[in-house]
Amino acid sequence: MNLTKEWRTFRAVFWRNLKLFTSYSAWIVATLIWPIPLLAINIYSYRAFGTDASISTVISHDYGFSNFAGMIIIGTVVYLLYNRLLWGAGISLQSERWMGTIEALFVTPASRMTILFASGVSSLIEGAWWVGCIFVVSWIIFGVQPSITSWPAIILGVVSTMIALISVGVFFASFFVLTRAADQMASALQAPIRFFSGVAFPISALPQLLQFISYVLPVTYGIQAMRKAVLTGGNIASITFEIASLYVFAIVLTVAGYFTLKALEKQAKRKGTLYTY
Amino acid sequence: MDTGYISKVLRVSFISELKLLTRYVSVPGMLGFNIAVPFFFILSSWIVATIISGPSGYSPYFTSLTGMTDYLAYLTIGFAFNTFIFSTAFGGANAIRGEQQQGTAEVVFLTPGNKIAWLMGKMFGGQVFAIFGFIILLGSGFALFGYTPQAFPDIPAASVAIILTIVAMAALGFVLAGVCFFAKREEEISQVLWPVFTFFCGLAFPVQVLPTWGQEIAYLIPLTYGVDATRRALMLGLGFGDAATVQELLILLLQVFILLPLGLLIFSRLEKEARRSGALGTY
Numbered sequence: 001m002n003l004t005k006e007w008r009t010f011r012a013v014f015w016r017n018l019k020l021f022t023s024y025s026a027w028i029v030a031t032l033i034w035p036i037p038l039l040a041i042n043i044y045s046y047r048a049f050g051t052d053a054s055i056s057t058v059i060s061h062d063y064g065f066s067n068f069a070g071m072i073i074i075g076t077v078v079y080l081l082y083n084r085l086l087w088g089a090g091i092s093l094q095s096e097r098w099m100g101t102i103e104a105l106f107v108t109p110a111s112r113m114t115i116l117f118a119s120g121v122s123s124l125i126e127g128a129w130w131v132g133c134i135f136v137v138s139w140i141i142f143g144v145q146p147s148i149t150s151w152p153a154i155i156l157g158v159v160s161t162m163i164a165l166i167s168v169g170v171f172f173a174s175f176f177v178l179t180r181a182a183d184q185m186a187s188a189l190q191a192p193i194r195f196f197s198g199v200a201f202p203i204s205a206l207p208q209l210l211q212f213i214s215y216v217l218p219v220t221y222g223i224q225a226m227r228k229a230v231l232t233g234g235n236i237a238s239i240t241f242e243i244a245s246l247y248v249f250a251i252v253l254t255v256a257g258y259f260t261l262k263a264l265e266k267q268a269k270r271k272g273t274l275y276t277y
Numbered sequence: 278m279d280t281g282y283i284s285k286v287l288r289v290s291f292i293s294e295l296k297l298l299t300r301y302v303s304v305p306g307m308l309g310f311n312i313a314v315p316f317f318f319i320l321s322s323w324i325v326a327t328i329i330s331g332p333s334g335y336s337p338y339f340t341s342l343t344g345m346t347d348y349l350a351y352l353t354i355g356f357a358f359n360t361f362i363f364s365t366a367f368g369g370a371n372a373i374r375g376e377q378q379q380g381t382a383e384v385v386f387l388t389p390g391n392k393i394a395w396l397m398g399k400m401f402g403g404q405v406f407a408i409f410g411f412i413i414l415l416g417s418g419f420a421l422f423g424y425t426p427q428a429f430p431d432i433p434a435a436s437v438a439i440i441l442t443i444v445a446m447a448a449l450g451f452v453l454a455g456v457c458f459f460a461k462r463e464e465e466i467s468q469v470l471w472p473v474f475t476f477f478c479g480l481a482f483p484v485q486v487l488p489t490w491g492q493e494i495a496y497l498i499p500l501t502y503g504v505d506a507t508r509r510a511l512m513l514g515l516g517f518g519d520a521a522t523v524q525e526l527l528i529l530l531l532q533v534f535i536l537l538p539l540g541l542l543i544f545s546r547l548e549k550e551a552r553r554s555g556a557l558g559t560y
Contacts, residue, residue: 025460027462030462031465033469034468037472037473037475038472040476041472041476044476044486044487045322048486050338055329191314191316200325205324
């Protein structure tokens with residue numbers, strides 16, 4: 001592997017994606033505004049069943065979170081990062097197809113994995129808008145008071161979640177090479193992942209059978225780690241299981257994504273279906 | 278005005294949109310995107326209901342706000358309206374964005390064909406799928422989650438509420454189509470507005486739980502009245518004989534008369550401005 005060449009590929013894809021993102025002011029404004037009503041829907045869904053005080057009592061007693069809005073905000077932040085990576089890294093190869101450049105890309109010697117990782121990292125930068133926006137909004141509107149005792153735990157949680165979510169994007173990108181409807185698939189994946197990973201509620205509220213599905217999703221562990229670190233004063237020791245799980249996902253999904261992409265690229269080239277859309 | 282020519286433009290545009298929509302239709306895609314997505318939203322809200330109200334999900338607080346006892350049916354009707362948000366409010370902008378991306382926007386908007394008829398044809402094409410999706414979603418939602426109306430449902434009143442909502446929301450569709458000439462990114466506009474409608478219009482929870490300023494905004498949007506009147510007709514059996522339902526239908530009718538000409542006017546102005554400033558083709 002020629003590291004200089006890989007770095008140049010990474011840098012080129014990264015800057016191209018950021019330039020694409022910043023070219024449309026509507027896009028930037030949308031990413032700032034979009035999470036606010038999404039978050040508010042989750043919070044007001046609870047308010048259909050009682051006052052804030054009665055809801056907080058139930059959530060605190062049964063699930064250990066003193067503020068139900070904080071629980072939802074953390075869930076939404078991690079989910080939005082996943083969402084951004086699915087649409088960024090996951091859809092990146094499909095975007096090349098739409099732009100008519102996928103054949104050119106796939107006959108260059110550039111590493112596909114480097115391209116995908118660069119797309120993932122640039123998506124994270126885009127996603128940072130959302131995270132910042134949500135924290136400011138939650139502080140101003142919903143009056144959430146975090147209970148942080150260990151900043152290293154938060155930093156570790158954020159970095160580990162990001163690494164795992166990039167690998168999710170890489171994994172899905174390889175599958176999307178074969179389909180003409182990657183955007184439909186990505187859209188269809190959003191709602192189930194949002195449900196099973198417990199964005200709006202603790203997954204222990206799900207029936208036992210459904211919890212098994214939750215535990216095979218990396219988003220679940222990201223949300224759990226961040227909720228513990230930000231809302232319940234958790235330290236590194238208390239989130240070790242979640243962090244370890246996130247890295248297991250990162251390794252497995254990256255390796256699986258690499259081999260899947262290789263096999264599917266070969267198949268698409270053989271059948272001549274790379275360009276067609 | 279050559280009505281024959283206008284109707285030809287409308288028909289051609291309608292057929293072209295139908296062909297475009299059916300080009301990528303697949304059963305898994307339809308099920309995944311149109312059915313599974315709203316279903317998971319309903320399930321999420323249901324879990325929230327069971328967390329706060331216990332395994333039955335029955336909440337006296339919710340019933341005191343809405344007069345309805347079947348929360349799942351309430352959600353099913355609310356989320357089924359999503360299909361109309363996407364087709365009616367965003368259909369026009371989506372059509373213009375499509376022309377921009379294919380490089381044909383300049384050609385379409387420089388021909389002497391009636392642009393309003395062209396846009397309406399595109400929006401009607403989307404409506405066919407939206408109505409189909411609405412019926413499937415209601416049917417499958419009621420079958421899966423149950424449907425216990427508190428009185429015999431008033432289908433005619435619900436149908437009138439749905440039709441008026443579609444027409445009133447089309448006004449917004451014209452405005453967004455005009456905005457798309459300049460903002461370009463239709464996907465982002467719809468991405469922002471969809472949760473805004475869901476939040477304000479009572480799709481997922483009663484409008485009454487919103488703060489006062491939120492309720493004031495909610496009651497400016499036709500969708501709020503449409504969803505509520507449909508729910509009242511289908512769940513409480515309240516139709517043309519009920520004063521509150523009639524009032525909602527009349528407000529919808531008034532909104533149609535005010536908003537539709539306004540929407541058309543704004544679209545025409547924005548289209549003219551896009552032609553003048555050369556913004557038609559750029560993307």
